[in-house]
Amino acid sequence: MTKDKFDSxxxxxxxxxxxxxxxxxxxxxxxxxxxxxxxxxVQRRILYAMSELGLDASSKYKKSARTVGDVIGxxxxxxxxxxxxxxxLMAQNFSFKYPLVDGQGNxxxxxxxxxxxxxxxxxxxxxxxxxxxxxxxxxxxxxWQPNFDGSLLEPVIFPSKLPVILLNGTSGIAVGMAxxxxxxxxxxxxxxTIKILEQPKSDLKDLLKIIKGPDFSNAAPxxxxxxxxxxxxxxxxxxxxxQAQWKQEKNSIIINSLPxxxxxxxxxxxxxxxxxxxxxxxxxxxADEGDHEDPVRLVITLKSNRVNAEDLMNHLFASTDLQKSYxxxxxxxxxxxxxxxxxxxxxxxxxxAFRKDTVKRKLEHRLDQVNDRLHILEGLxxxxxxxxxxxxxxxxxxxxxxxxIKAFKLSEIQxxxxxxxxxxxxxxxEQIKLEDEKNNLDNEQNEIEKVLKSKARLKxxxxxxxxxxxEMFGEDRKSPIIESSNAKVFSEEDTLVTEPITVVLSxxxxxxxxxxxxxxxxxxxxxxxxxxxxxARGKSNQLTVFLDSNGKAYSIxxxxxxxxxxxxxxxxxxxNADSGVQFISSIIGEENSKYLIMNTAGYGYISEFKxxxxxxxxxxAFMKLPEHAKMLKAIPIRDDHTHIAAVSNIGKLLxxxxxxxxxxxxxxxxxxxxxPKDKLSAGEEFMAHAxxxxxxxxxxxxxxxxxxxxxxKDWQEYILSRAKRGKxxxxxxxxxxxxxxxxxxxx
Numbered sequence: 001m002t003k004d005k006f007d008s009x010x011x012x013x014x015x016x017x018x019x020x021x022x023x024x025x026x027x028x029x030x031x032x033x034x035x036x037x038x039x040x041x042v043q044r045r046i047l048y049a050m051s052e053l054g055l056d057a058s059s060k061y062k063k064s065a066r067t068v069g070d071v072i073g074x075x076x077x078x079x080x081x082x083x084x085x086x087x088x089l090m091a092q093n094f095s096f097k098y099p100l101v102d103g104q105g106n107x108x109x110x111x112x113x114x115x116x117x118x119x120x121x122x123x124x125x126x127x128x129x130x131x132x133x134x135x136x137x138x139x140x141x142x143x144w145q146p147n148f149d150g151s152l153l154e155p156v157i158f159p160s161k162l163p164v165i166l167l168n169g170t171s172g173i174a175v176g177m178a179x180x181x182x183x184x185x186x187x188x189x190x191x192x193t194i195k196i197l198e199q200p201k202s203d204l205k206d207l208l209k210i211i212k213g214p215d216f217s218n219a220a221p222x223x224x225x226x227x228x229x230x231x232x233x234x235x236x237x238x239x240x241x242x243q244a245q246w247k248q249e250k251n252s253i254i255i256n257s258l259p260x261x262x263x264x265x266x267x268x269x270x271x272x273x274x275x276x277x278x279x280x281x282x283x284x285x286x287a288d289e290g291d292h293e294d295p296v297r298l299v300i301t302l303k304s305n306r307v308n309a310e311d312l313m314n315h316l317f318a319s320t321d322l323q324k325s326y327x328x329x330x331x332x333x334x335x336x337x338x339x340x341x342x343x344x345x346x347x348x349x350x351x352x353a354f355r356k357d358t359v360k361r362k363l364e365h366r367l368d369q370v371n372d373r374l375h376i377l378e379g380l381x382x383x384x385x386x387x388x389x390x391x392x393x394x395x396x397x398x399x400x401x402x403x404x405i406k407a408f409k410l411s412e413i414q415x416x417x418x419x420x421x422x423x424x425x426x427x428x429x430e431q432i433k434l435e436d437e438k439n440n441l442d443n444e445q446n447e448i449e450k451v452l453k454s455k456a457r458l459k460x461x462x463x464x465x466x467x468x469x470x471e472m473f474g475e476d477r478k479s480p481i482i483e484s485s486n487a488k489v490f491s492e493e494d495t496l497v498t499e500p501i502t503v504v505l506s507x508x509x510x511x512x513x514x515x516x517x518x519x520x521x522x523x524x525x526x527x528x529x530x531x532x533x534x535x536a537r538g539k540s541n542q543l544t545v546f547l548d549s550n551g552k553a554y555s556i557x558x559x560x561x562x563x564x565x566x567x568x569x570x571x572x573x574x575x576n577a578d579s580g581v582q583f584i585s586s587i588i589g590e591e592n593s594k595y596l597i598m599n600t601a602g603y604g605y606i607s608e609f610k611x612x613x614x615x616x617x618x619x620x621a622f623m624k625l626p627e628h629a630k631m632l633k634a635i636p637i638r639d640d641h642t643h644i645a646a647v648s649n650i651g652k653l654l655x656x657x658x659x660x661x662x663x664x665x666x667x668x669x670x671x672x673x674x675x676p677k678d679k680l681s682a683g684e685e686f687m688a689h690a691x692x693x694x695x696x697x698x699x700x701x702x703x704x705x706x707x708x709x710x711x712x713k714d715w716q717e718y719i720l721s722r723a724k725r726g727k728x729x730x731x732x733x734x735x736x737x738x739x740x741x742x743x744x745x746x747x
Contacts, residue, residue, distance in 0.1 A: 023175035027339055031174035033181075035332045035347065036354045037133055037158035038165030040172065042086045045075040047100060048154060050126050051134050061104045061123035068119050075147050075154050084119045091124065095261070096168045097183035097217050098473070100130040110295060111264045129473060133158040140365025141358045159358045161465055163189060163351040165332060169214075177339060179331040182214035182240075182260075185477045190470045196348045197459055197466075204234050204345055211344070214328075215479045218296070219245050220257040223323075225483040233344035236330040243323035243485060248309045255298040259324040264288055264298055270320040271300065279490065280315075282307040310486075317487035355462055360452065367448045370441050372413075377438045379414025380421070384431045390418065498541045501558055504568070505546065505586040507533040512568030513540075513561035527567050534633055538588025545612040546571060547585040549630045550578055551599070551623035553612040558588060576617045585634045587612065594637040594663070596644065597622070598672060600686040601629035605662055605669035606637065624668040628681045637692050645699055645715065646673040646690040646726070651733045653701075654726030655718045658692065671723040691738035698741040703732050709741065 033040050039047070049070040055062055064087065071083045089095050091103035094110040105122035108115050116122070126134075141159035146152070169183040192210045195202050211233075213224055224232075224240035232238030245257035258264060268288060274280045285301035302309065317323035330347060334340045335354055342350065383390045389407065397403040401415045410418070424430070451457040502514045504521045508530040514521075521535040536544060540559045547553055554575045562569050571583055587595065589609035598604030603626060614620040623631065637658070645655045654673045662670055672690065679685035693699060699710045708729070710718075718727050729735075 027174040027177065028333060028337070031172035032177075032179050032331060032333050032339055033165055033170050033172070034157055035163075035165060035334055035342070035350055036358075037160040038163065038168065038170070039133075039158065040086075040170070042071075042076055042078075042083060043090060043100075044158060045154065046071050046083065046087050046090070047126065047130060047134060047158070048137075049075060050101075050124070051137070055125040057102065057126055057128040057131060059125055061102075061125050064103075064119040064122045064124045067124060074152055077148050080119070087119075087124070088116050093217055097215070098129050098164075098167050098186065099127055100133070100168075101125075102127045110258065110261075111290070113261070132161045132469065132473075133164065135159075136161075136358070136362055139362045140368075141362045159362070161355070161469060162186075163193060163348065165351075166347070174339075177331055178329060180327045180329045181332075182326065182328060183216055184211060185215035185475070187470060187474045188212065188215070188477065190466050190474070192344075193348055193352065194463055194466055196345070197352055197463055200349070202345070204230065204343070207344055207348075208233065212477065213479075213481045214240065215477050216242070216260050217478065218257040219478050219480065220259050221245060221480045221482045223482055223485045232328050236328075236341040236343045236347075238328045239325060240328070241323055241325050241485060242479070243317050243487070246313055251302045251305050253300040253302065253309055253313065255300070255322070256294065256296055258296055259321065260326065262321045262324055264290065264296060267321050268298060271316065274319065280312075282312060311490075314486045314488050315490045317485060318489045323485065323487055352462075356458060359458065359462060363448050363452055367445065367452070370445050370448065374438060374441050374445065375411065376414060376417045377434055377441070379408075379410050379417055380434055381431070381438065382408050382410070382414075383418055384426075387426055394419070498539050501538060501540050502564075503536045503538070503544045503558060503561060503586050503588060504532065504564060505534045505571070505583055506530045506568070507582070509533075509571045509583045510568040511546075511556075511561055511571045511574075511586075512564040512566065513558060514564030519564070524564060525567065533583065534586045536586040536588040542588050543613055545585075545587045545609070546575075546583050547587070547597075547612070547622065547631055547634060548577060548581040548583050548619075550581050551621065551625045551631055552577070552581075552619040553614060553622040554617075554619040555613045555615065574617075575619065577619070582630075584631045587634055587636075589636070596635040596637055596661075596690060596692055597669065598632045598635075598646075598687065598690055599623065599625050599629040600632060600675075600688075601626040601680055602646070602648075602671055602673045602675040602687040603629070603669045604672045604690070605664040605667065606658075607664055607666070611665045620666075622666050624666075626668070626677075626680075628683075629686075632687070632690065635690060635692055638694070640694045641692040642695050643693045643719070644672065644690060645693055645718070645738055647688055647701070647729070647735050647738055648673060648675065648685055648726065649688040649734055650685055651729050651731070651735060652726035653715075653718045653729045654720055654722075654724055655693070655715055656720060656722040656724075660722040674723055674725045688735055689738045691740050693740055694742065696742075700739040700741055701729060701732060701735055702737040702739065703735050708732065 029041050037044065046067065050067055053062065053067065053070060064084065068080050068084050068087065072078060072080055076083055087101055088107055091099055091101035091107050092113060093099050095113065101124050103122060103124050106117035107122065136159040137155060143156045144153040145156050147154050165181060166184045166189050167186055169181040170179060172179045188211045192207045195206060195210060208229060213222055213229055220242050222240055222242050228238060228240065242259035244255045244259060246253055246255045265288065268286050271280065271286055275283055282303045283300055284303050287299040289297040289299050330342045331339055332342055335350055393403045393407060394400045401419060404410055404415045404418060405412065451461055499515060500517045502517055502519050502521065504512050504514065504524060506526055510527065510530065517537045521532050538558060542558050543555045544558045544561065545553050545555050556574055587609065591608065591610040593609040594606055595609065596604060597607050612622055642658055643655050644658055644661060645653065647653045661672065673687050675685055675687055691699065696712060698712065699715050701708045
């Protein structure tokens with residue numbers, strides 16, 4: 001073999017050409033759907049093979065293996081399993097919103113879409129919806145191409161009556177590109193198509209009043225806001241989320257709709273794993289109660305009806321497939337034959353161009369048929385003028401066709417038709433029938449020609465078809481649209497079993513926590529001469545805030561505090577506090593709980609609990625202290641509190657309205673009671689205590705073992721403006737404590 005019998009080509013060029021050819025094949029012939037009928041080649045070939053087998057919606061089912069055999073043997077020379085899987089997908093109502101294949105047998109479930117039976121066990125036929133794709137196939141509407149071996153013809157595309165690509169959506173991965181198109185509601189798509197048909201200048205804003213967003217086959221809510229919808233449909237690319245639909249029944253959460261292609265068994269596994277890791281102590285049981293009537297029914301049993309089901313579901317949305325994210329990438333094969341990412345407006349306009357061309361071809365094809373038949377009818381009717389002559393020519397002529405053509409000025413086609421008629425068709429009644437047929441065809445011819453010459457009539461015809469389809473297959477939207485989701489994974493505190501606790505702080509700075517609110521902190525044992533400084537009651541999943549004598553606030557998770565069964569542990573082991581400070585207050589509250597914050601210099605303000613919290617071991621500077629001043633215990637404020645009572649160490653009492661003190665996040669605060677600076681620095685005078693009062697509360701003043709109680713009418717005389725020095729309470733000095741006594745309704 002000589003050298004000149006071979007063509008030389010570089011490896012680089014050969015590799016580039018081969019890969020490009022492969023890439024184009026995958027893009028055009030496998031992965032991306034055509035904008036006209038919304039189908040990939042394998043789907044189109046399956047439906048065509050089924051239509052050729054006579055498997056329309058009104059026929060009997062046939063074994064799927066028969067269909068797959070025809071598909072791979074005649075049109076799609078690939079693996080039978082790949083063809084069957086594509087067929088199964090078109091039959092699953094949870095995969096295709098409007099299925100094209102009607103399956104009988106096991107075709108898989110949403111929980112396990114791949115669990116379908118083998119093709120030798122299942123039976124199938126086309127759905128009535130598939131008829132919208134193929135009913136006009138033999139009406140001259142589309143081009144045909146040879147199959148893979150040139151022995152048969154197959155349609156290049158189907159003459160779809162709807163933009164099916166928006167209705168069923170699709171996904172596919174090609175070479176260097178992909179497509180992800182969600183399904184939509186048929187009513188909305190038809191209305192939007194009619195809008196573009198009637199008003200071609202309509203923009204996206206007009207269409208989004210009609211198309212609310214994607215729509216799937218169940219009621220699982222779609223999470224997407226207006227800005228995201230605008231971006232998705234204006235660019236053809238974007239994303240959205242779908243979350244499960246649920247309801248609460250007593251101690252149970254019932255999940256009855258899952259996100260598109262989410263598996264219920266996988267979701268239960270994800271929840272069970274969290275239960276094993278003790279991240280969901282509020283959940284006691286899981287069950288899948290789905291059956292034939294309710295394919296999706298997942299039951300989550302809660303510990304009690306006091307568990308906040310909404311918070312739990314928000315956690316599960318963030319941590320399981322109960323909420324999933326989806327992409328939109330409307331990448332299609334355009335009418336020009338290449339891939340393109342379509343915005344919504346362009347997609348509908350291009351599909352309408354395809355539909356107009358299809359309808360024109362159908363009308364032209366029908367017009368040709370009508371003209372051909374009219375031509376024959378004219379010939380047939382012409383012989384009734386002189387039937388005897390026709391019979392005479394046929395009986396006596398050696399070449400009757402030529403003689404008929406010459407005698408009656410007929411075409412060869414007309415002459416053939418005359419020669420093929422039977423004697424009984426020469427009856428008068430048959431002539432009347434032919435004349436009626438000709439009149440009807442003349443009318444049809446006129447109507448078709450009018451439509452073909454008028455763009456307006458063509459639009460009206462397409463609109464009429466769309467409205468009829470809507471009346472036949474229309475349905476309301478199933479997937480509600482919500483703008484946002486509160487999905488959020490539980491923090492460590494959220495996953496704790498919530499129980500009442502009492503946090504105890506000793507004078508020496510030792511901390512501990514006791515279960516319940518009925519414990520008396522004074523009855524606990526303390527180390528040596530140590531004793532109670534302060535205590536707070538709250539819940540185990542809350543933070544405890546500790547205030548030190550320098551005005552700093554520190555936060556510690558309450559559940560992490562040592563048990564009150566022992567002596568506790570030093571707070572300094574948990575925090576990086578300044579040396580020599582004393583811890584004054586322990587506080588547990590809700591974020592918006594209010595407290596009176598104050599110091600011995602007589603300054604203070606009202607602040608919310610959230611302003612005290614910090615995740616730093618060094619705490620946060622909360623109150624700026626004047627020189628020589630120290631923090632006093634924080635006092636909780638209720639909604640019914642109206643006054644503040646403050647007392648100095650020399651026994652002067654001042655009461656003023658609560659509203660006179662500002663609400664601050666932090667700072668120095670305002671003057672509560674007037675303490676002279678020189679006396680404060682000398683240690684002679686300072687604010688010793690304060691309390692908040694309701695209008696009906698009494699004030700108990702304690703000095704040693706003595707106590708004096710001022711009823712509301714008694715403490716009224718001590719009401720002055722804020723920042724005054726106050727009035728002396730008898731001869732009392734070194735007052736140890738002020739206590740609010742809440743009045744009883746029984747009294």
